[in-house]
Amino acid sequence: MTALLEGHSVSKHFGGLKAVDEVDFHLDEGEILGLIGPNGAGKTTLFSVITGSIPPTSGRVVLEGKDIAGRPAHRVVHSGACRTHQIVRPFARLTILENVVVGILYGRTAGHRPKTMGGARSEARDLLDFVGLGDRAASFPAELTLAGRKKLEVARALGARPRVLLLDEVVSGLNPVETQTLVELIRSVRQRDMSIIMIEHVMQAVMGVSDRVMVLDYGKKIAEGPPGQISRDPRVIEAYLGEEPEETENPDDGTESQGA
Numbered sequence: 001m002t003a004l005l006e007g008h009s010v011s012k013h014f015g016g017l018k019a020v021d022e023v024d025f026h027l028d029e030g031e032i033l034g035l036i037g038p039n040g041a042g043k044t045t046l047f048s049v050i051t052g053s054i055p056p057t058s059g060r061v062v063l064e065g066k067d068i069a070g071r072p073a074h075r076v077v078h079s080g081a082c083r084t085h086q087i088v089r090p091f092a093r094l095t096i097l098e099n100v101v102v103g104i105l106y107g108r109t110a111g112h113r114p115k116t117m118g119g120a121r122s123e124a125r126d127l128l129d130f131v132g133l134g135d136r137a138a139s140f141p142a143e144l145t146l147a148g149r150k151k152l153e154v155a156r157a158l159g160a161r162p163r164v165l166l167l168d169e170v171v172s173g174l175n176p177v178e179t180q181t182l183v184e185l186i187r188s189v190r191q192r193d194m195s196i197i198m199i200e201h202v203m204q205a206v207m208g209v210s211d212r213v214m215v216l217d218y219g220k221k222i223a224e225g226p227p228g229q230i231s232r233d234p235r236v237i238e239a240y241l242g243e244e245p246e247e248t249e250n251p252d253d254g255t256e257s258q259g260a
């Protein structure tokens with residue numbers, strides 16, 4: 001059986017640096033795959049290759065049977081894979097509702113967009129309710145806390161109605177209560193017939209929510225399996241030695257919406 005999303009020997013080199021080095025992976029329908037690894041392991045680069053922000057140096061990425069590697073980002077979104085960013089990037093001059101409207105209008109092919117602007121706004125409201133920002137629709141992103149901006153980033157990605165949602169550190173930098181809220185949100189996204197790959201440094205979150213975990217180190221996949229097995233894997237423990245895997249992120253991650 002073929003998986004929803006597959007990577008075959010995916011590599012991305014920056015000059016002499018093998019940021020992603022011949023990585024094979026797959027994501028099954030309805031699955032939550034955790035992607036972990038020390039800083040600089042190549043996790044975000046792998047997301048960028050999957051979602052078309054950068055072309056792979058070599059290898060294939062196959063989504064629902066179609067080779068998407070090297071396609072431009074908007075076409076990958078239209079094909080059904082949408083990401084959030086480690087450094088959240090809301091449109092600072094648009095309201096929170098309008099930010100989600102943009103996700104809906106640009107994230108879908110013409111045939112799948114709402115017919116009217118009123119329809120798009122109504123769908124955006126539903127998504128804001130879903131992520132817990134229903135009462136902030138008319139505010140601007142700068143008025144949100146980091147947790148709020150992460151939720152907005154999720155709502156905007158969901159606007160595209162992806163089959164595969166790629167979450168790049170949506171929990172990092174949040175306090176324990178906010179973390180729990182985001183973890184619950186990720187679980188409820190799965191109920192919406194979506195499959196998820198989540199990059200995360202907060203071990204408790206990624207181990208608690210993932211069906212399977214894949215570990216990168218220096219661009220290479222060093223382990224893959226159920227969370228319980230991965231947390232005991234000596235190669236994984238060694239890769240993390242000397243660094244504190246949890247909460248290495250600066251909670252204020254420099255979004256353009258700061259300080260306005």
Ligand SMILES: Nc1ncnc2c1ncn2[C@@H]1O[C@H](COP(=O)(O)OP(=O)(O)OP(=O)(O)O)[C@@H](O)[C@H]1O
Nearest residue numbers: 014017019037038039040041042043044045046086
């Ligand atoms: N555009 C680029 N040009 C050159 N080198 C890059 C570029 N993007 C990433 N790198 C390098 O590739 C390696 C992997 O970076 P990447 O951001 O994918 O790591 P990561 O696993 O997401 O790390 P973190 O946990 O810190 O977010 C790093 O050594 C990084 O410096």
Ligand SMILES: [Mg+2]
Nearest residue numbers: 043044045086
């Ligand atoms: Mg990263």
